[in-house]
Amino acid sequence: MSLVKKCTMQKPPSFVLDGQGPLFKQIGRAVTEQILKGRYKQGERLPSEAELTTIFDTSRQTVNKAISELAKHGLVERNRRAGTVVSWQFQERFILPLRDVSDELEQNNQIYEYRIIERKVITNGKGGITWGALPAGANLLYLETIHLADGLPVQLETRYINFDAFPEVEHETFAERSPSKWLLENIPWSEVDHTVRATNASAELANKLGVKVGAACLVVDRQTFHRGKPITFVHLIYPGDRFSIKGKFSLANGEE
Amino acid sequence: MSLVKKCTMQKPPSFVLDGQGPLFKQIGRAVTEQILKGRYKQGERLPSEAELTTIFDTSRQTVNKAISELAKHGLVERNRRAGTVVSWQFQERFILPLRDVSDELEQNNQIYEYRIIERKVITNGKGGITWGALPAGANLLYLETIHLADGLPVQLETRYINFDAFPEVEHETFAERSPSKWLLENIPWSEVDHTVRATNASAELANKLGVKVGAACLVVDRQTFHRGKPITFVHLIYPGDRFSIKGKFSLANGEE
């Protein structure tokens, strides 16, 4: 029996606190730093919370808060007994924020307007329109809205609202607030479902958006629910050359 | 002097713990629940941490953890002295995950393959190619890769790697691992920048992706950095009819 198991030559601590901001963030950065430097490789185990507690001379809570945050961002994985190891892949979590058009445009100092093109109550399943989340025969408020930036169309919104569940929309003209804003301010929601894809503009769409027939457009489909109850389904179409979704992510600062 | 300031008819506590999982999550759900129910409206102030501590008969830490989490998700905003109020808009945080193609396909039980179409070292700024993050004249490793699902093209990848900073890529054939996977496993990164938009397929692109000329395609541009040093720029093109980005978000469970 050997006395030591290969004497893994205790690595230099080398964690450096920068003195900026809260301790738990400093610790998070220090550890992230060492991982990025390759000091801890993928699959490799980090010091336990107990060890980090002594390394940084702090309480376990603080260490836990720091490392749990890294785990939330997917940089490390934590397991009881097995300890904390560096993730093998953390590319799965690239993240894109999706914002309301009007907010997006305001930030760019563009002038935002919208116009309701059409408004009617329709029956789910008829006229070729079916919203799978609701049974056929349900009443839907149909709204078609065009959103403009500096007078140029940037988004065509086709919306269906669960009319039976929210009959109060009948008396809303959406003159003051766009349907999107009105819903957000008046109807609570708890779940959202998104799909983003690309499509070619049909003749009708091209006309409404002021682009050429066949032009590539970005399409965002969004379904909103509250406790499983469907609220609204919205189909957003953007001219491909006038709109894009942008997102940044930085490991050092946390999210976004 | 009136004795009471209008006696704001102490609202019924009405927070309900469901007994499922950790206390701080139960509290988070209970509070979220009341907000969604409209019991606390937008801009309205929540009970302070001290009050919640007595309401839930727990420690302040636990309450803090619960409510801070809601704040991270954008449901509420916290301010010193002013207290915690329900956010006016929390639509800004709709989130879309972006995943590696191969992972995406694996999940759908589709067969994944890739082929390197072209590989060469080029000079930044020449041949009409400029990567703004690097100076003109820098060396770039150019890689063009096609990714297939069940034998059908789903992604055309055009990639530039900062060759001067990572000369080790010269000897990598990317035969075992796609450039994307190889980079993720061998080069540390700390910042990512994304843009998603739609575009019409050029003749060349249409040919490579096996779609019609002019077909709408989804384009993802991704720049990756490490401590501000550019690593790679990649231009991913998906046939619009064969690919979409999907994301779900639920307030009740936390993220994603």
Place this chain on the structure above:
DNA sequence: AAGTGGTCTAGACCACACG
């Protein structure tokens, strides 16, 4: 001045998974 959230401590018990 006073109330709020932000952070930190030093302890504790527990569930889980590995040996």
Place this chain on the structure above:
DNA sequence: GTGTGGTCTAGACCACTTC
């Protein structure tokens, strides 16, 4: 069993902001 992270407590000091 034993070490790990997950959670919780009861206290504390501080910074900020509104009152």
